[in-house]
Structure formats: C-alpha cells, structure tokens
Amino acid sequence: MQPRRLDQIFSRYGYGSRSEAKHWARAGRITVKGEVVKDTAEKADPFDVLIDGKPIEAPDGLLVLFHKPAGYVCSHDTREGANIYDLLPKQWLQRNPPVTSIGRLDKDTTGVLLLTDLGELVQRWTSPKHKVSKVYDVTVDGTLKPELVDLFAAGTLQLEDEDKPCLPAKLEILSPNTARLELIEGKYHQVKRMFGSQGCPVTKLHRSRFGDYTVDDLAIGQWRMVATPAI
Ligand code: URA
Numbered sequence: 001m002q003p004r005r006l007d008q009i010f011s012r013y014g015y016g017s018r019s020e021a022k023h024w025a026r027a028g029r030i031t032v033k034g035e036v037v038k039d040t041a042e043k044a045d046p047f048d049v050l051i052d053g054k055p056i057e058a059p060d061g062l063l064v065l066f067h068k069p070a071g072y073v074c075s076h077d078t079r080e081g082a083n084i085y086d087l088l089p090k091q092w093l094q095r096n097p098p099v100t101s102i103g104r105l106d107k108d109t110t111g112v113l114l115l116t117d118l119g120e121l122v123q124r125w126t127s128p129k130h131k132v133s134k135v136y137d138v139t140v141d142g143t144l145k146p147e148l149v150d151l152f153a154a155g156t157l158q159l160e161d162e163d164k165p166c167l168p169a170k171l172e173i174l175s176p177n178t179a180r181l182e183l184i185e186g187k188y189h190q191v192k193r194m195f196g197s198q199g200c201p202v203t204k205l206h207r208s209r210f211g212d213y214t215v216d217d218l219a220i221g222q223w224r225m226v227a228t229p230a231i
Contacts (some may be wrong), residue, residue, distance in 0.1 A: 001046055001059060006030060007040035009049060010129035013056050024051060055179060059226070061118040062092065062099060066223040067215040068207075074104035084113070087221055092117070096104040102126060102210075103186050111136075111207030112215050115223075122230050125211065128185040132211045136191050137179045139204035143176045148198055152181070158195045166194060178206075 002118035007018035007027065015021070019094035021030075021040045023050055028036050029052050032044040068074075072084045076098070084101065085093055095117050102125045103112040116122060125132050149204075151157060155168040170182040181191060192202045208214060218224060 001045050002024050003045050005034075005041055005043055005137055006037060006049065009044070009046050009056060010040075010051070010098050013046070013059065014053065014091040014096070014098075015034040015056075016094075024213055057091070058228075061121075061228050062095070062116060062117070063121065063219065064088075064092075064115040064214065064223050065226050065227045066115055067218040067220050068110055068115045069104050069220045070108050070110050073107045074101045074113065075102070081107075085210045088115070088223065102141070105207060106189065106192070106205070109205045109207065110220065111205075112210040112213055114213060115209075116228075116230070118228065121228070125231065126186060132228070133208040134183050134186065134207060134211075136183070136193060137180045137204075137206040137208050138191060138202055140177050140179070140200035141199050141203050142197050142200040144173045144179055144200060145198075146173065148179075149173065151198070152194065155192060157197065159187065159190075159197060162187060166190070169194070 006020045010016055010021035010061050011018055017124065018040065022029055025038050025040045030037050031050045033048045041213070048055045049056050062082045066084070068084060072082050072087065073080045075083050076085065088099070096165060099115050099117045102116060105111065105113055114125070124130050138184050152169045152171045155165060157166045159166065166187070167185050174180060183190065191205060195202050211228070
C-alpha cells in the first residue's frame with residue numbers, strides 16, 4: 001500500500017487521534033518492519049506497522065458478516081434507540097470512513113447483515129443493477145394464497161409511493177402462513193409492504209441469505225470478518 005504518515009494511519013483505522021498516536025510512539029509502542037519508530041510524522045505502509053506487537057486491523061478495508069438480533073436499529077443516529085453498532089467494536093465506528101451496514105434491516109428483523117468501510121461495496125451491493133439476491137424467511141398473519149407466487153414473479157406489483165413496480169421476486173410458500181422470498185432489490189420495508197399489500201401482514205422476518213453469505217454457523221448477535229471481494 002501507499003506509505004502514509006503514522007499519525008494518519010492510526011486515525012484512519014480508528015485507533016485514536018493523532019496526538020494519542022504521538023504518545024504511543026514516544027512510549028515505544030509502534031514499530032515499522034520491526035524497528036521502533038518514535039516520530040509519527042514518518043511514513044509507512046500500513047501493512048508494515050505494529051502497535052503493541054499487533055498489526056493494523058484490515059488496512060485495505062473491512063467486511064463483516066453479522067447475525068443481527070431483533071430489537072436493534074441499523075442506524076448511526078443514537079436517538080433511534082438501541083442500535084447494532086452498540087454490539088460491534090467501537091474502533092470500527094472510529095475508522096474514517098466508519099463501518100456501516102450494506103443496506104438495512106428493520107428493528108424487528110433478524111439475520112444476515114453485512115458491514116463495511118468500503119463505500120464502493122455498499123454502492124454495488126445495494127444497487128438492483130448488480131442483482132445481488134437476498135432471501136427472506138417470512139411469517140405472516142393470514143393465509144398465503146398460491147396466486148401470490150405469480151403476482152410476485154410478474155414484476156408488476158406496485159407499492160404505494162413508489163415510482164416503479166417491484167422487480168420480479170421468487171416466492172416459495174412453505175405452509176399456510178410461512179414463505180421464503182428471494183429479491184434482488186431493497187425498497188424501504190419492501191418485504192413487509194409486499195405481503196401487507198396482499199392482506200398478509202408480516203409478523204416475523206429473517207434474512208437467511210445476502211448474496212453468497214449466510215449466518216448458518218453464527219449465533220445471534222455474533223459477527224466474523226470475511227474476505228473483501230475484488231471490486
Ligand atoms: N424488507 C422489510 O420489510 N424489512 C426488512 O428488514 C428487510 C426487508
């Protein structure tokens with residue numbers, strides 16, 4: 001990677017301010033290629049820098065797979081109540097740019113949520129143009145009619161206050177009140193609005209897949225880093 005000033009590196013990756021980095025350097029806590037560096041104006045490749053013997057976290061971007069629990073909003077606004085960022089390392093929020101979710105899930109929705117500090121990835125994976133498929137396990141209040149399968153597949157379902165109809169979506173009815181829905185877009189509250197428009201309010205929603213990512217082995221509230229794809 002391009003060499004950068006050490007103090008910039010520590011603030012970019014969320015470790016602390018430039019003045020904090022200065023103190024760490026003076027205390028001999030920072031090394032570059034094994035040599036203690038006491039001046040944070042010095043430049044280095046972030047991959048060569050250690051703080052307290054540990055490498056800088058994810059210098060070329062961070063991608064995290066998170067099993068979102070119910071009861072947390074996907075928002076950086078602390079006024080909206082308990083939010084997912086309370087459950088994640090503080091350092092990720094202090095990165096610049098900060099880690100943010102790729103799309104959002106409602107407060108009561110559980111399941112796969114990806115987070116990153118790579119703006120390009122957010123753009124790519126939230127745009128319907130890139131056709132990233134998302135699968136939702138849905139429970140409704142009411143009885144799902146078989147006609148919904150063709151209706152959702154037709155690409156004609158017009159939701160209130162939307163310019164365009166929903167893109168074709170694949171619905172599999174699993175029981176009178178449960179279904180699996182695969183979408184490639186993410187309009188505001190889309191799943192709830194699709195079922196709600198057909199007289200079947202959603203009572204439980206879980207995203208079981210986002211692109212190739214699933215939370216099979218991750219307990220609710222747990223996260224793990226995943227490799228960043230080539231963009
Ligand atoms: N659609 C919704 O209605 N809610 C979600 O959380 C995700 C998709």
